[in-house]
Amino acid sequence: MVEISLxxxxxxxxxxxxxxxxxVVTCLLVGVHLLALMISTCILPQLEADSTLGYDAYExxxxxxxxxxxxxxxxxxxxxxxxxxxxAIVCWVKFFYVTRPAAIATTIVIVPVIILFCIFSLHFxxxxxxSKLSHHQDELxxxxxxxxxxxxxxxxxxxxxxxxxxxxxxxxxQALNQNGEKPAYYxxxxxxxxxxxxxxxxxxDAHHCLDLDPNYIKAHAYxxxxxxxxxxxxxxxxxxxxxxDLCKVQNKNFGGEIxxxxxxxxxxxxxxxxxxxxxxxxxxxxxxxxxxxTDKERRMQLYIEKYFQEHETNxxxxxxxxxxxxxxxxxxxxxxxxxQYLSKTVGYHNQQTTLMLTITHSRSFQNERELYTPSI
Numbered sequence: 001m002v003e004i005s006l007x008x009x010x011x012x013x014x015x016x017x018x019x020x021x022x023x024v025v026t027c028l029l030v031g032v033h034l035l036a037l038m039i040s041t042c043i044l045p046q047l048e049a050d051s052t053l054g055y056d057a058y059e060x061x062x063x064x065x066x067x068x069x070x071x072x073x074x075x076x077x078x079x080x081x082x083x084x085x086x087x088a089i090v091c092w093v094k095f096f097y098v099t100r101p102a103a104i105a106t107t108i109v110i111v112p113v114i115i116l117f118c119i120f121s122l123h124f125x126x127x128x129x130x131s132k133l134s135h136h137q138d139e140l141x142x143x144x145x146x147x148x149x150x151x152x153x154x155x156x157x158x159x160x161x162x163x164x165x166x167x168x169x170x171x172x173x174q175a176l177n178q179n180g181e182k183p184a185y186y187x188x189x190x191x192x193x194x195x196x197x198x199x200x201x202x203x204x205d206a207h208h209c210l211d212l213d214p215n216y217i218k219a220h221a222y223x224x225x226x227x228x229x230x231x232x233x234x235x236x237x238x239x240x241x242x243x244x245d246l247c248k249v250q251n252k253n254f255g256g257e258i259x260x261x262x263x264x265x266x267x268x269x270x271x272x273x274x275x276x277x278x279x280x281x282x283x284x285x286x287x288x289x290x291x292x293x294t295d296k297e298r299r300m301q302l303y304i305e306k307y308f309q310e311h312e313t314n315x316x317x318x319x320x321x322x323x324x325x326x327x328x329x330x331x332x333x334x335x336x337x338x339x340q341y342l343s344k345t346v347g348y349h350n351q352q353t354t355l356m357l358t359i360t361h362s363r364s365f366q367n368e369r370e371l372y373t374p375s376i
Contacts, residue, residue, distance in 0.1 A: 022089045029082040036075030039067055077121050084114045165192040183213040190222045202226045217246045221258055224265065233269035240265060 091106035172189040179185075190205035203226045209219040224239030240262035247255035 018089070018092055022093050025082055025086050025089055029079065029086055032074050032079045032082060036071045036079065039071040043067055043071070080117060081114065084110055084117065165195050168192050181212060183209045183216050183219070186212070187216060187218045187222065190219070194222060194225060199226050199229050215246055217243050217250065217252060220246065221261065224261060228265055228268065231272065233265050233272065236265045237262065237269070
C-alpha cells in the first residue's frame with residue numbers, strides 16, 4: 001500500500017478532477033473485488049457439496065456457468081484493469097506537486113501494460129467461447145450421428161438377436177462401406193464372429209477397433225477371449241485387466257462380466273501350469289527309473305563278467321593240476337553246463353528286477369492318485 005498525503009491538494013482547483021477520478025476508481029476496485037468474492041463464496045460450497053455427494057460436477061458447472069464467468073470477468077478481468085489504472089492515478093496524486101515527470105513516466109509504463117492485458121483478456125475469452133461452441137457443436141453432431149446410427153443399426157441388432165449371425169455380419173459390412181470406419185461396427189462384428197467361433201476374424205476386428213479407439217472396453221474384452229481360446233492366458237489376463245480398469249474409469253455397468261472372464265483366465269492359466277508340472281514330474285520319474293534300471297543291468301553284467309573271469313582262472317588252475325587224471329571231454333562238458341546255469345540265473349534275475357520296478361511304479365501312481373483325489 002502507498003501512503004498518500006492530500007495536504008498539497010487543499011487549495012488547488014486543478015487537482016479536483018484528479019481526486020474525483022481517484023475516488024471513483026478506488027471505490028470501483030473495492031466494490032468489484034467484493035462482488036466477485038461474494039459470488040465465489042456462494043458458488044464454491046455448492047460445487048464442493050455436489051462433488052462430495054457424488055453428483056455430476058460438470059452438470060453443476062453448466063448450471064452456474066453464468067455466475068462463474070461473471071466472477072471471472074469482474075475479478076480477473078475488470079478488477080486487474082482497475083488495479084492498473086489505480087496505480088497510475090496514485091502516482092499522479094502523489095507526485096502531482098512534487099515531480100510531474102515521475103507521474104508521466106508511470107503513465108508511459110502502465111499504459112502499454114494495460115493495453116497488453118486487455119488484448120490478452122479478449123483473446124483468452126474469445127478462445128474460451130470458441131472452445132465452448134466447438135464442444136456444443138460436437139455434442140450436437142454426436143447426438144445426430146447416434147440417432148442416425150440407431151435407425152440404421154436396428155436391422156443388424158434384430159439379426160443378432162435372432163441368432164442370424166451371418167446376416168448381421170453382412171449388414172455390418174454394408175454399414176462400414178456406407179458410413180466409414182467406426183469402432184462400434186468392428187466390435188459388434190467381432191461379437192458375431194465370437195458366436196461363430198471364427199477366432200482369427202475376432203482378433204482382426206478387435207485389433208482394428210483398438211487402433212481406432214484404444215479405450216474401447218468391449219474390444220479389450222473380446223481380444224481377451226481370443227487369447228483364452230488360443231491358450232495364451234498371460235495376454236488374456238492383461239486384456240481383461242485393461243477392460244476392467246476402463247470400466248471403472250468410464251463408469252460402465254458390465255465390469256462383473258469382465259471380472260468373471262478374468263477369473264476364468266486365471267483358473268485356466270493355473271490348470272495349464274499344473275498340467276505341465278505333472279507332465280514334467282512324470283517324465284522325470286521315468287528318466288530316473290530308466291537310469292536305475294540301466295545301472296542295475298550294468299552292475300549285473302560286470303558281476304557276471306567278473307565271475308566268469310574268476311571261474312575261468314580257477315578252472316585253468318584245476319586243469320593244470322588235474323590234467324593227468326581227468327579227461328578233457330569231461331571238463332568241457334562241465335563248463336558248458338555251468339554257462340547254461342549262469343545264463344538262466346541272469347535271465348531269472350532280470351525278470352525279478354522288471355517285476356519289482358512295475359510294482360514300485362504302480363504303488364507310486366496309486367499314492368499320487370490318492371494325493372490329488374479330494375477328500376470326502
